[in-house]
Amino acid sequence: AQSVAQPEDQVNVAEGNPLTVKCTYSVSGNPYLFWYVQYPNRGLQFLLKYITGDNLVKGSYGFEAEFNKSQTSFHLKKPSALVSDSALYFCAVRGGTSGSARQLTFGSGTQLTVLP
Amino acid sequence: GAGVSQSPSNKVTEKGKDVELRCDPISGHTALYWYRQSLGQGLEFLIYFQGNSAPDKSGLPSDRFSAERTGGSVSTLTIQRTQQEDSAVYLCASSLAQQGSYEQYFGPGTRLTVT
Numbered sequence: 001a002q003s004v005a006q007p008e009d010q011v012n013v014a015e016g017n018p019l020t021v022k023c024t025y026s027v028s029g030n031p032y033l034f035w036y037v038q039y040p041n042r043g044l045q046f047l048l049k050y051i052t053g054d055n056l057v058k059g060s061y062g063f064e065a066e067f068n069k070s071q072t073s074f075h076l077k078k079p080s081a082l083v084s085d086s087a088l089y090f091c092a093v094r095g096g097t098s099g100s101a102r103q104l105t106f107g108s109g110t111q112l113t114v115l116p
Numbered sequence: 117g118a119g120v121s122q123s124p125s126n127k128v129t130e131k132g133k134d135v136e137l138r139c140d141p142i143s144g145h146t147a148l149y150w151y152r153q154s155l156g157q158g159l160e161f162l163i164y165f166q167g168n169s170a171p172d173k174s175g176l177p178s179d180r181f182s183a184e185r186t187g188g189s190v191s192t193l194t195i196q197r198t199q200q201e202d203s204a205v206y207l208c209a210s211s212l213a214q215q216g217s218y219e220q221y222f223g224p225g226t227r228l229t230v231t
Binding site for chain 2: 044045
C-alpha cells in the first residue's frame with residue numbers, strides 16, 4: 001500500500017523568507033510524486049511533479065521540490081514567500097511500476113500562512 | 117484551454133434521496149478519477165476510468181455509490197439513498213495517463229450536503 005505523510009498541519013512564514021513544506025512517502029517501486037495547492041472553495045491545482053531524472057524539480061509560481069530517495073522525501077520549497085502563497089498544500093504519490101494503482105494517494109495537507 | 121468542469125457546484129439533499137454529480141474532463145484525457153474530500157477523512161479515492169477498460173471501483177465506500185463514463189468522456193457519480201456521512205466535496209480529475217504525463221487536473225468540485 002502507498003502512503004504519504006505531511007508532518008506539519010500548519011506552517012507560518014514571514015513574507016520574503018524561504019519556505020519549506022515537508023512530505024515523506026511510502027510506495028512499492030519507483031515513486032511518482034506530486035504537489036498540489038488548494039485555495040479556499042477551489043479544486044486542487046497542480047504545482048509540480050517528479051517522475052524521473054533530476055532530483056530538483058521546478059514548478060509553477062516559483063515553487064520547487066527536492067526528491068530524496070534515501071530519505072523517501074519530497075519537500076516543497078520556495079526561496080521567497082509571498083502573502084498570496086497562503087493556501088492548503090497537498091503532497092501525493094502513486095507507484096511507477098507496472099501494475100501499480102493509478103490513483104493518487106494524498107497526504108493530510110499543510111496549511112501555509114505567509115505573514116506580511 | 118477548458119479545464120475540468122463539474123456540476124452542480126453545490127447540492128443540498130435530504131437524507132434518503134438519490135443524487136447525481138457530473139464531470140466533464142479535459143478534452144483528450146483518457147483517464148478520469150473521482151475523489152472525495154471531507155474534514156475527517158481528507159482526500160479519498162473513489163473510482164478510476166481508463167479508456168475502455170473496466171473501471172477500478174476499489175475506493176467506493178458502499179454499494180450505494182456508482183459511477184459511469186459515457187463515450188469515454190463525461191462521467192456521472194450517483195449516490196443512492198444518501199446518508200449524512202456522504203456530505204463532502206466530490207472532486208473529479210482527468211489525466212492524459214501517458215508516460216511522463218501522469219499529473220491529474222482537478223475540477224472545482226461539487227459540495228454535497230445531506231440534511
